[in-house]
Amino acid sequence: MSDTTNLTLRLCVLAFVSVLVQITAVAQVRIFGVNADLSPLVVAAAGFLTGALPGAAFGFGVGIFVDLAFAQTLGVSALVYVLVGYGAGRVRELRAPEAPFTPLALGAAATAVASCGYAVLEFTLGVTAPVSLLLVRDILLTIALNSLIAVPVYSLVRRWLIPALPEDPRRRRRRAYTTGGLSPLSRS
Amino acid sequence: MHDKTVRRRRAVLALLVVVSLILISASVGGSGGGALHTVQSGFLDVLSPVETGASKALTPVHDLFNWVGDVFHAAGQRDKLRKELAAADAEIIALQAKQHASIEAAKFQHMDSTLQLSPDAPVQASVINQPESLWVSHVTINAGSGAGVSVYDPVIDPDGLIGTVTQVAPDSAIVTLINDPSSGVTARDSSSREIGSIGPQPGSPGELVMGLVSRPSEVKVGDLIVTAGERATQGGSLFPPNIPIGQVTGVPAAGSAGGSILVAPAADLTSLDNVQVLTRLPGA
Numbered sequence: 001m002s003d004t005t006n007l008t009l010r011l012c013v014l015a016f017v018s019v020l021v022q023i024t025a026v027a028q029v030r031i032f033g034v035n036a037d038l039s040p041l042v043v044a045a046a047g048f049l050t051g052a053l054p055g056a057a058f059g060f061g062v063g064i065f066v067d068l069a070f071a072q073t074l075g076v077s078a079l080v081y082v083l084v085g086y087g088a089g090r091v092r093e094l095r096a097p098e099a100p101f102t103p104l105a106l107g108a109a110a111t112a113v114a115s116c117g118y119a120v121l122e123f124t125l126g127v128t129a130p131v132s133l134l135l136v137r138d139i140l141l142t143i144a145l146n147s148l149i150a151v152p153v154y155s156l157v158r159r160w161l162i163p164a165l166p167e168d169p170r171r172r173r174r175r176a177y178t179t180g181g182l183s184p185l186s187r188s
Numbered sequence: 189m190h191d192k193t194v195r196r197r198r199a200v201l202a203l204l205v206v207v208s209l210i211l212i213s214a215s216v217g218g219s220g221g222g223a224l225h226t227v228q229s230g231f232l233d234v235l236s237p238v239e240t241g242a243s244k245a246l247t248p249v250h251d252l253f254n255w256v257g258d259v260f261h262a263a264g265q266r267d268k269l270r271k272e273l274a275a276a277d278a279e280i281i282a283l284q285a286k287q288h289a290s291i292e293a294a295k296f297q298h299m300d301s302t303l304q305l306s307p308d309a310p311v312q313a314s315v316i317n318q319p320e321s322l323w324v325s326h327v328t329i330n331a332g333s334g335a336g337v338s339v340y341d342p343v344i345d346p347d348g349l350i351g352t353v354t355q356v357a358p359d360s361a362i363v364t365l366i367n368d369p370s371s372g373v374t375a376r377d378s379s380s381r382e383i384g385s386i387g388p389q390p391g392s393p394g395e396l397v398m399g400l401v402s403r404p405s406e407v408k409v410g411d412l413i414v415t416a417g418e419r420a421t422q423g424g425s426l427f428p429p430n431i432p433i434g435q436v437t438g439v440p441a442a443g444s445a446g447g448s449i450l451v452a453p454a455a456d457l458t459s460l461d462n463v464q465v466l467t468r469l470p471g472a
Binding site: 020021023024025029030031032052053056057059060063064067068069071073074075076078079082083086121125 | 196197200201204205207208209210211212213214215216224227228231232235238239242243245246249253254256257260
């Protein structure tokens with residue numbers, strides 16, 4: 001099985017499982033009056049690890065899945081998550097941040113973009129909800145809550161996708177430095 | 189090669205955005221909306237069993253999270269209820285204070301009308317300082333010379349006589365209580381009409397002693413002791429007659445030469461609140 005097929009399969013499984021967990025467990029747990037939202041975290045993590053193009057495609061798929069599962073206006077979440085996945089991928093391609101808090105900042109930014117983008121689109125589509133302090137409070141609390149779980153979610157996504165990812169040149173360089181250019185297995 | 193990659197990436201992004209917008213338009217608008225809703229409901233039909241199964245499997249997980257949430261919620265409720273309880277307590281205290289004040293006012297009114305103290309121009313006052321000490325037998329009240337209070341004015345509370353004004357300031361006065369060693373009140377046994385002088389019982393601030401009684405054997409336990417309406421000392425306070433002072437709790441044994449007549453004060457001298465100063469006594 002080629003790396004691309006493997007990655008595609010893993011992304012499909014990831015999308016299905018993450019949305020399922022979101023629907024069945026996370027959406028039913030309210031902390032400080034709000035729900036955590038796994039989808040932007042998973043999309044951003046996948047986009048960050050795989051790149052802008054796969055990230056956008058993955059975001060589109062997760063968005064369609066979310067819209068279908070939650071019986072929402074079809075395409076709204078897809079559009080938002082396309083931008084989240086693409087943006088996360090571009091961050092990796094342009095900046096390649098390696099700071100320890102990168103997953104946390106990425107999760108917070110992805111949640112902020114997703115929440116605000118979703119709200120803007122819904123208002124544009126004519127949802128008659130007031131722009132109240134309650135909405136702002138909910139968005140801020142969701143961002144805070146998602147920031148708390150961003151690091152473990154990123155770790156899980158990374159662990160799931162890394163076998164299908166092309167080897168990172170920096171990782172390859174580090175291994176070459178520590179093992180003298182050879183895998184420990186090949187040396188023995 | 190790089191340009192090709194960039195163009196491809198941008199094209200795919202644009203394609204995904206356009207597809208999303210088409211889906212939104214179709215979903216919101218009329219054309220194609222029915223088909224999309226059919227797809228959506230079909231998807232939900234397929235997903236429902238999976239969702240139900242996963243929901244059951246993950247029940248312990250979201251029960252755990254809900255339990256954590258409930259704990260925080262309960263803590264918030266506890267704090268809110270504590271605040272409500274504190275507010276209710278404050279309200280109860282205020283109501284009880286009002287009730288106490290109105291009961292005392294009624295008692296004062298009753299005493300004033302019974303003893304005809306109205307001509308004595310009673311001035312209402314509150315005790316603002318009552319030292320908690322065995323060695324101190326005076327209190328400070330919040331009425332002074334500005335209210336017509338002067339030295340030697342008798343002071344009563346709803347239960348009876350409590351003392352005499354000994355120092356006066358414009359807005360306050362010091363009242364020396366009847367259990368102070370310097371105090372002396374001419375008193376009468378309301379039953380036998382025997383006259384004596386009420387003073388403190390040394391070493392027992394909660395008791396009084398009635399001395400200088402010519403026929404102590406006439407005084408019985410349970411007799412009420414009231415003011416006699418005469419000066420105890422030259423230039424001292426003139427108390428209106430028949431203000432309750434206390435009740436006899438002990439008398440000397442029959443035939444004994446010594447012994448004291450013990451009197452329990454009618455007023456609780458350790459817990460004074462609202463008092464009246466009798467400011468305009470005839471002949472004072």
